[in-house]
Amino acid sequence: MIFVTGGSGLVGSFLIPALVARGLPVRALYRKQIPVIEGAEVVEWVEGDVRDTSLLKGALAGVTHVFHCAGLVSYAPQDEEALLQVNVEGTAAVVDACLETIGVRLCQVSSVAALGGGSESAEEEHPTTTPQLLDEQSKWDLGAAHGAYATSKYLAELEVWRGVSEGLQAVMVNPSVILGPADWTRSSTRLFRYAWQQHLFYTDGNINVVDVRDVVDMMLHLTLDSATSGERYVLNGGAMPLRNLLTQAAICFGKKPPTVAVPHWAAETIWRLEHVRSMLTGARPLITKDTARAGRRPTIYLADKVQATTGKTFRPLPETIEWCCKELVK
16 A cells, blocks of 8 residues: 555646556545546545644555655745644654554655755845756755745755654655646646746746656655665756746747846845735735745756666656646646
8 A cells, every 4th residue: 555645736646646557556645625636536535634643643554655745835934834834744744654654665755945055145146157066965054044945845854864763764855846737826837827827027047847757757666666765866857047948838838938037136126025015914925035036046956866776867848848838728
């Protein structure tokens, strides 16, 4: 039996059908509504909160592998507490339940944000062309100021390392921005909605992305087809200018691509105004300090380790963008 958290999320919605296609029995956790995905009818669904340790212990009965995909991605100031609850407390509960279940192997979906790059500093406000190379050996700078999301993913990884030190068999994957056709009001799929809506503006800088199908393929190999434990793996298909991604998506949709670059000084002003508006009204900011400065410094996430370990390569980014667009407009 395979147990999956976050079955309604982007990764989970592709992971579950892949597990079912392998002929494996699947049990999955959901909170509000059972997702409409391929193979959902043969899945044993469990309703509950990922922080509920007692629920998790029962859900892990007879389970051999756990894919912990549940997580919150947000850069809004209002979600700082929720990020700690879902990403850190939720992972701690999953690890504790796994430790109490003999023979369980865990795959934790982390993020490249947990590698420690892109910390807030003076150079983030003043762009540089010096590329930053990050891989699995990159160290988290405890003295730097990190965003709430990145901090929550780093602390979640510490919970997994705790489990490993206590004998848990576990691996972690650190994907960059995951692209896939899903609800385009959520997470990274909003990039495609932005292109569809024919917005004029874009911000300079690169974005590191990876195809959700590659993420799932490599997770399956590292967890089901390998006995390696205590390792983490960067999953990144490559980096490209954000403008290029939006332009390719717009062209695929038959829409007009963005043409006006937002100056860095303007982005710095806008996120500050949005922060004040957010604090006064309770509304979520349209842009935050993290999103305004994202990609300001060229960063390359090196995924050599996972390719050498699995023998798999990543799909070309133009192929991924075209696939997402076609699936979203079906």
